[in-house]
Amino acid sequence: MLEITNLVKRYGHDEAVLKGLDLKVEGNSVVSIVGASGAGKSTMLRCINRLVEPTSGSIKLNGNELVHLRGAELRRARRKIGMVFQGFNLLDRLTVMENVLAGRLGYVNLYQAISRRYPQSDIERAFVLMERVGIAHYANKRADELSGGERQRVGVVRALMQEPDVLLADEPTASLDPRTSEQIMVLLQSLASELSLPVLINIHNVAQAKTYTERIVGLRHGKMIFDGLPADFNKDALDAIYGGIDAPDDAITDTPAEEHAHDSA
Amino acid sequence: MTPPDAQASTPRTWKKPPFIANPLLRYGLILVGVVYLVWAFGSLPFNWERIAEGLPRAGRIFGGGFPPSLERYELLITGFKESFQIAIMATLLGVLLSIPFAVMAARNIAPMPIYIIGRAVIIISRSFHPVIVAILFVAAVGFGPLAGILTLILYSIGFVGKLLAEEIEEIDWGQVEAMKAAGAGYGAILFYAVFPQILPRQVGLSMYQLDSNLRASAVVGIVGAGGIGSTLMNAFGRYDYDFAFAILLVIIAVILISEGISGWVRKKIW
Numbered sequence: 001m002l003e004i005t006n007l008v009k010r011y012g013h014d015e016a017v018l019k020g021l022d023l024k025v026e027g028n029s030v031v032s033i034v035g036a037s038g039a040g041k042s043t044m045l046r047c048i049n050r051l052v053e054p055t056s057g058s059i060k061l062n063g064n065e066l067v068h069l070r071g072a073e074l075r076r077a078r079r080k081i082g083m084v085f086q087g088f089n090l091l092d093r094l095t096v097m098e099n100v101l102a103g104r105l106g107y108v109n110l111y112q113a114i115s116r117r118y119p120q121s122d123i124e125r126a127f128v129l130m131e132r133v134g135i136a137h138y139a140n141k142r143a144d145e146l147s148g149g150e151r152q153r154v155g156v157v158r159a160l161m162q163e164p165d166v167l168l169a170d171e172p173t174a175s176l177d178p179r180t181s182e183q184i185m186v187l188l189q190s191l192a193s194e195l196s197l198p199v200l201i202n203i204h205n206v207a208q209a210k211t212y213t214e215r216i217v218g219l220r221h222g223k224m225i226f227d228g229l230p231a232d233f234n235k236d237a238l239d240a241i242y243g244g245i246d247a248p249d250d251a252i253t254d255t256p257a258e259e260h261a262h263d264s265a
Numbered sequence: 266m267t268p269p270d271a272q273a274s275t276p277r278t279w280k281k282p283p284f285i286a287n288p289l290l291r292y293g294l295i296l297v298g299v300v301y302l303v304w305a306f307g308s309l310p311f312n313w314e315r316i317a318e319g320l321p322r323a324g325r326i327f328g329g330g331f332p333p334s335l336e337r338y339e340l341l342i343t344g345f346k347e348s349f350q351i352a353i354m355a356t357l358l359g360v361l362l363s364i365p366f367a368v369m370a371a372r373n374i375a376p377m378p379i380y381i382i383g384r385a386v387i388i389i390s391r392s393f394h395p396v397i398v399a400i401l402f403v404a405a406v407g408f409g410p411l412a413g414i415l416t417l418i419l420y421s422i423g424f425v426g427k428l429l430a431e432e433i434e435e436i437d438w439g440q441v442e443a444m445k446a447a448g449a450g451y452g453a454i455l456f457y458a459v460f461p462q463i464l465p466r467q468v469g470l471s472m473y474q475l476d477s478n479l480r481a482s483a484v485v486g487i488v489g490a491g492g493i494g495s496t497l498m499n500a501f502g503r504y505d506y507d508f509a510f511a512i513l514l515v516i517i518a519v520i521l522i523s524e525g526i527s528g529w530v531r532k533k534i535w
Contacts, residue, residue: 049446079448089439093461102457106448113453155443162447 001026002048002166002198007057009043009222016055017043019222025166028196030189032209035219036242041202044219045168048200049081050074062165079106082159084188086171088151090158092144096135099143099154100126103161122161129157133187149180156187160195167192169201173208181205185212206238330510337508341515344486344496351413351492352478358414359421359478360471366422367429374433374441374459387430390423399485413490417478424477425470429463436462472527479523483516 002025009018017040025031033041046052048059050066059066061080069077082103090099104122105113112118130136133153138146143154152172159167169188173181185201189212192199203209209216210230218226218233218241226237285291335341369375369383395416402412440458449457486494493516500509 051442051446075448075450077448078446081446083443083446085439085443087439089437089443091440091443091457091461092437093464094457098457102444102449103447105444105450105453105457110450110452110456113449114456158443158447 001060001062002200003058003060004044004048005058005060007044007047007059008055009040009047009052010055017222018047018054020057021219021222021224023217023224023227025198025200028192028198029215030192030199030201030213031215031217032201032203032213033217033219034203034206034209034241039219039241040222041219042170045083045170045200045202048166048168049078049083051083075106079162080165082162082164082167084152084155084159084167084169084172086174088148088155088175090143090151090154092142094143095140096130096143096146096154097126097139100130100157100161103158106162126157126161129160132191133157147180148176149183152176152180152184153187156184156191160191164197167197167199169199171202171204174204181208188212206233209233326506329504329506332507333511333514334507335511337505340496340508341493341512344493344512345515345519347410348479348482348486348492348494351410351417351482351490352475355414355417355421355482356471356475356478359418360425360467360474362418363422363425363429364467366426367433368455368459370426370430371433373436373438374455383426383430387423387426390419391427395420395481395485396488399488399490403489408489408491410491413482413485413492416485416490417481420481421474421478425474428470429467432463432466433459469531472530476520476523476527480520 002023004021004023007018007021007023008016010016021040021044023044033044035041043052047054048061048066050069054067057067061077064077066077091102094102098116101116101118101122104118108118108122127136127139130139133156135146135150135153135157138150138154143151146154152175155172167188172188173184176184185208188199188201191197201209201213210233213230216226216228216230216233217224218237220241220243225240226233228237283291285294366383366386369379370387371383372380375383398419399412399416402415406412406415436459440462441454444454444458482490482492483494483497486492486496487498489495493512497509497512497516500506500512
């Protein structure tokens with residue numbers, strides 16, 4: 001269970017990016033976080049695994065406080081938090097297998113890491129997961145030779161190699177074409193239930209958020225202004241989150257978004 | 266919008282804006298440059314008599330140099346062998362040592378105090394020309410190839426270390442973040458997210474450095490640090506001009522070949 005309480009993040013002396021967020025994610029629910037650029041979605045996700053240092057507040061994963069961890073303790077905690085990135089962030093010049101095994105770097109020692117002598121169980125797990133997402137035949141290919149969708153699958157498998165207790169996805173589909181991005185969303189959704197893993201997804205595409213996730217959290221100016229079921233996410237909620245301007249992308253197709261677009265045109 | 270015919274009467278012209286916008290500053294700088302050149306040539310002590318005396322001597326040297334003679338080729342081969350040994354040893358050790366210093370001198374992955382130490386080492390090893398360093402090392406460890414190797418190691422650390430540090434500062438940070446997010450330690454992050462990204466540059470720089478060390482080994486030999494430079498110095502010392510010219514020609518040939526090879530290798534691995 002992931003429990004965020006009164007999370008504040010301020011860069012320097014500027015206005016806070018996150019202004020006291022509270023969020024609780026339990027079980028294997030898939031939660032999407034929507035909001036305009038600069039609303040603080042990315043900052044919130046990065047505070048959880050401490051790629052960004054929170055200014056104040058509390059973040060607990062299965063009861064363990066994450067905010068004050070340092071050094072080896074922080075690294076141990078990070079192993080349990082998988083992350084998928086918008087730009088994939090693969091090790092481009094290394095093979096797919098090396099990328100996948102890199103998900104185990106928190107568990108192996110430096111000698112094992114450098115000499116690629118990972119435990120047999122890790123290699124087995126790597127093949128199982130790669131087969132699950134259909135990239136096993138690329139094991140020895142260089143990561144930068146793959147297509148966007150394949151690269152993001154490598155990113156997902158790498159995160160799952162960590163045997164995480166929660167999966168964070170920071171706009172995992174924003175660099176992909178529409179069809180591929182649907183495939184990745186389906187994959188995240190089904191993996192969440194197969195591995196009974198809670199997943200937090202930052203996403204710009206509101207239609208995808210409504211289709212593939214079971215809960216939507218809306219951020220605006222660092223505050224949570226919507227938290228509910230996709231069915232309750234209506235035009236009013238959309239206007240509140242994006243400030244009455246057009247939603248970015250092709251956001252909503254099954255709500256009165258078209259009228260809305262004509263209004264302001 | 267103004268209608269197009271409003272501007273048709275006066276043809277519009279365009280000139281590239283001057284590099285220095287202020288005309289006063291622009292012409293002032295040119296004037297200062299010209300005045301300085303005139304003053305410098307006027308005040309430097311050129312001794313025309315001596316130059317006139319030297320010209321026939323230069324003629325004699327060049328005359329004596331033709332045709333170049335390879336009679337004493339054993340000396341030439343020994344000298345080149347030593348130069349190659351110096352260059353290869355210095356490149357291997359220098360390039361290896363430059364990696365930790367480059368890591369230390371990269372602002373994005375080194376903490377402040379370490380960064381200052383790393384930068385200091387690189388700046389110091391870059392501040393002196395190899396010839397000056399060679400003079401110091403010859404004084405410290407005596408004549409011979411050891412002084413040459415030490416000199417060129419320092420030279421390689423300075424050059425490769427600096428460029429590598431800059432390369433590290435420009436890596437794709439996302440890969441580092443991904444490794445951090447997986448809970449990887451500092452060493453694992455270096456070997457997975459940093460080194461693979463700088464590898465092509467590293468190989469290219471090593472090839473370039475080998476090339477450059479070979480050239481420099483000829484120069485530092487002149488002050489007594491071994492290699493073909495020493496052979497050349499001896500040949501001149503004994504008025505053996507035809508042999509000296511042969512050495513010069515062979516140096517040019519070797520540098521050309523090594524440049525060709527290193528350029529080819531760098532293109533291949535890019």
